[in-house]
Amino acid sequence: MITIKNLSKIYRTKKQNITAVDELNLKIESGEIFGVIGYSGAGKSTFVRLLNRLEEPTAGEIIINGKDIVKQRKNELRLARQEIGMIFQHFNLLWSRTVHQNIAFPLEIAGVPKKERKAKVDRLIELVGLQGRENAYPSQLSGGQKQRVGIARALANDPKVLLCDEATSALDPETTDSILDLLVDINKRLGLTIVLITHEMNVIRKICHRVAVMDTGKVVEQGDATHVFQNPQQDITKRFVRQLDGSEQYASLSAAVVKEGTGTIVKLSFSGENVNQTVVSQTAKQFDVDINILQGNVLQTQTGAVGNLFLQLVGNESEVEKALDFIRGANVKAEVQELV
Numbered sequence: 001m002i003t004i005k006n007l008s009k010i011y012r013t014k015k016q017n018i019t020a021v022d023e024l025n026l027k028i029e030s031g032e033i034f035g036v037i038g039y040s041g042a043g044k045s046t047f048v049r050l051l052n053r054l055e056e057p058t059a060g061e062i063i064i065n066g067k068d069i070v071k072q073r074k075n076e077l078r079l080a081r082q083e084i085g086m087i088f089q090h091f092n093l094l095w096s097r098t099v100h101q102n103i104a105f106p107l108e109i110a111g112v113p114k115k116e117r118k119a120k121v122d123r124l125i126e127l128v129g130l131q132g133r134e135n136a137y138p139s140q141l142s143g144g145q146k147q148r149v150g151i152a153r154a155l156a157n158d159p160k161v162l163l164c165d166e167a168t169s170a171l172d173p174e175t176t177d178s179i180l181d182l183l184v185d186i187n188k189r190l191g192l193t194i195v196l197i198t199h200e201m202n203v204i205r206k207i208c209h210r211v212a213v214m215d216t217g218k219v220v221e222q223g224d225a226t227h228v229f230q231n232p233q234q235d236i237t238k239r240f241v242r243q244l245d246g247s248e249q250y251a252s253l254s255a256a257v258v259k260e261g262t263g264t265i266v267k268l269s270f271s272g273e274n275v276n277q278t279v280v281s282q283t284a285k286q287f288d289v290d291i292n293i294l295q296g297n298v299l300q301t302q303t304g305a306v307g308n309l310f311l312q313l314v315g316n317e318s319e320v321e322k323a324l325d326f327i328r329g330a331n332v333k334a335e336v337q338e339l340v
């Protein structure tokens with residue numbers, strides 16, 4: 001649905017040229033939630049703003065539904081933009097307008113008659129769960145409610161794509177979850193393609209089907225979200241994954257185990273269909289080994305479950321080996337860890 005070819009953006013300032021997006025190539029499929037993650041300065045905001053030409057590219061193509069929007073002139077571009085909604089970190093609402101008036105604004109610009117406008121806004125208010133708040137002003141709303149207004153406004157012209165620029169970064173974790181749930185709901189109900197940028201792996205984990213990792217203007221890794229979590233290739237991706245799987249705490253954890261002395265430390269990796277956590281209790285029952293669960297978490301993603309469990313197996317060598325064979329036979333990856 002969206003094909004990006006050799007897309008570049010160079011900011012030319014008096015002092016220097018900054019390459020914010022560097023010959024980027026990407027394909028985003030219709031109906032998917034596609035996440036772009038990267039640290040500050042990676043070029044994510046520039047990239048997402050290029051997708052609706054809020055920024056002008058220096059080079060490259062952005063083909064949306066068969067049309068290269070880079071080549072489009074004013075009128076054509078205005079129509080193309082109606083197919084692309086956008087939400088922002090700081091909501092960008094009109095403070096002197098009510099919730100209803102904010103959502104109606106893009107419909108006014110598109111010349112939709114008043115009666116039709118009202119019916120449409122009412123439907124959108126229901127879709128985003130803001131019934132009863134129609135006449136409130138943005139200053140009277142919580143952060144989550146403001147973002148709901150932003151989402152409703154972005155959906156007013158029935159776009160095919162929703163761009164989300166750090167849409168939950170200003171929200172607390174609970175509100176973040178409710179907005180992410182809303183995005184998933186909209187994606188399913190309306191078949192809307194969502195492109196979101198974030199610096200939080202948890203956001204990717206919770207709602208994205210596929211992910212691209214950006215670093216210094218380039219996509220350095222991309223793929224199915226669960227697959228990238230399980231098999232991160234680049235150092236930067238590994239760092240993001242560590243935000244999730246707790247392996248950052250592993251060093252201190254293994255040091256504590258060394259103090260205790262004995263045992264084999266094993267990392268079990270669960271992903272997708274093979275999530276069979278009962279394998280641990282079955283192992284304990286069948287083999288003469290003591291099992292300590294040292295640490296772990298298995299998280300739900302849009303395409304399955306993903307996570308790790310660190311175990312300490314204490315017993316004689318052959319029993320431990322048999323236990324490991326049993327675990328691996330249950331289709332769970334089990335890696336013996338070197339203590340650090």
Ligand SMILES: Nc1ncnc2c1ncn2[C@@H]1O[C@H](COP(=O)(O)OP(=O)(O)OP(=O)(O)O)[C@@H](O)[C@H]1O
Nearest residue numbers: 011018019020038039040041042043044045046047
């Ligand atoms: N208007 C601009 N003029 C000059 N340089 C810019 C401009 N906008 C962004 N940049 C530079 O381009 C690079 C990429 O910035 P961008 O905001 O796209 O990154 P980001 O990954 O979104 O980071 P952040 O989350 O901090 O915004 C940075 O070095 C930034 O300083």
